[in-house]
Amino acid sequence: MEKVILIKYGELTTKKGNRNFFVKTLTKNIENKLQDYNIEIEKDLSRMYIHYNEIDEKDIISKIHQIFGIHSYHIAYVTNSDMESIKNELIKTIKLEEFKTFKVEVKRSDKTFPKTSMELSPIFGSIVLKNKDNIKVDVNNPDTIIHIEIRKDHTYIYYNAYPGLGGYPSTIQGKGLLMLSGGIDSPVAGFLAMKRGIKIEAVYFEAIPHTSLEAREKVITLVNKLKVYTNDIKLYIVPFTKIQEEIYKKVSPNYVITIMRRMMYRIMENLCKKNNAKVIINGESIGQVASQTLNSMYVINNVTNIPVIRPVACLDKLEIIDIAKKIDTYETSILPYEDCCTVFVPKHPIINPTLEETIKEEEKIDYEKILQETIDNTFIYKEKNDYENIL
Numbered sequence: 001m002e003k004v005i006l007i008k009y010g011e012l013t014t015k016k017g018n019r020n021f022f023v024k025t026l027t028k029n030i031e032n033k034l035q036d037y038n039i040e041i042e043k044d045l046s047r048m049y050i051h052y053n054e055i056d057e058k059d060i061i062s063k064i065h066q067i068f069g070i071h072s073y074h075i076a077y078v079t080n081s082d083m084e085s086i087k088n089e090l091i092k093t094i095k096l097e098e099f100k101t102f103k104v105e106v107k108r109s110d111k112t113f114p115k116t117s118m119e120l121s122p123i124f125g126s127i128v129l130k131n132k133d134n135i136k137v138d139v140n141n142p143d144t145i146i147h148i149e150i151r152k153d154h155t156y157i158y159y160n161a162y163p164g165l166g167g168y169p170s171t172i173q174g175k176g177l178l179m180l181s182g183g184i185d186s187p188v189a190g191f192l193a194m195k196r197g198i199k200i201e202a203v204y205f206e207a208i209p210h211t212s213l214e215a216r217e218k219v220i221t222l223v224n225k226l227k228v229y230t231n232d233i234k235l236y237i238v239p240f241t242k243i244q245e246e247i248y249k250k251v252s253p254n255y256v257i258t259i260m261r262r263m264m265y266r267i268m269e270n271l272c273k274k275n276n277a278k279v280i281i282n283g284e285s286i287g288q289v290a291s292q293t294l295n296s297m298y299v300i301n302n303v304t305n306i307p308v309i310r311p312v313a314c315l316d317k318l319e320i321i322d323i324a325k326k327i328d329t330y331e332t333s334i335l336p337y338e339d340c341c342t343v344f345v346p347k348h349p350i351i352n353p354t355l356e357e358t359i360k361e362e363e364k365i366d367y368e369k370i371l372q373e374t375i376d377n378t379f380i381y382k383e384k385n386d387y388e389n390i391l
């Protein structure tokens, strides 16, 4: 019996004007993800059908769960679109399924088919009743809904519905730069941004020797975990030591974090402009730490006009952890290596900074030159210790 994976797009079909582009991008992403398998994709503007070898079914399904833009999928039996073929396929396939109660839902997109959906449902229902023992119809709460979709070339029969990842196909939007620390929040923020179709590139600020190479490795591992959901993610590493030491030396301890984060945002803005990224993404969550009160966010955000997307801003820590576990970043995030923010954390970071006071503190350092130097020394991480300067 021939089977296909039938894919429903869900949310993207609501964007009528862009539908073609969405389907094209999703197709490309699926082809990339399944490049090791012998598959064939048939598609139209509301459905996609993946033909595959039975032996690969389990592997392919596990990969389907990693692709954004899929609302749900079904494993469907395929037959010809004539009454006799449909009946035969139905009789054969109900024997393979376990259920006590059922209802039939017929969708007839081929309007030349001689009977309407309304007429067909009871006909197929009685075929099912005649050919399987101890079952009955339950239209309100059936064990199984038997879907029969009649299209011009083929008819699809399926008994299951599995949820996909949802969202928009990866990279359908423009580019955003993700501030990726080794913590729990920022990988989740990156995942959620990708789910909206944003193509992300990651930026990691490190303060060697105050932070270790293990901390960097942790971020690299996180990037690799996020890559599962997209094709590739570039990682920029920003050598942040000099600016941090300067801040630590000259600024009042309670303003150290506020000013350090303003410096990060300035560097982010520069990297965004240079790399044609339209937004900054980070893992800030309202109220979680002193630098994430509304007053802090206001003062820190004040240095840039580039939109800052904070996907986890309104989630509880437990909700964030829940997602981190689902996307398999949690175990890496809780490894105990120091981050550049934690190394320099003062005893009493200011919770409600003012802009005036912050600017006064910031004037104590001559940061323009150091920032430029930091940006000039930022590099793109490449595997096998092969580094590329971004300039």
Ligand code: ATP
Pocket: 178, 179, 180, 181, 182, 183, 184, 185, 186, 187, 203, 204, 205, 206, 281, 282, 283, 284, 288, 289, 291, 339, 340, 341
């Ligand atoms: P996380 O769990 O993601 O580390 P956090 O709760 O520890 O977040 P902060 O350390 O205040 O919060 O950082 C807030 C956000 O700023 C992070 O989620 C991340 O997006 C960004 N950030 C912090 N430190 C770094 C860093 N070293 N490199 C890149 N981005 C960073």
Ligand code: MG
Pocket: 181, 182, 183, 339, 341
């Ligand atoms: Mg952190």
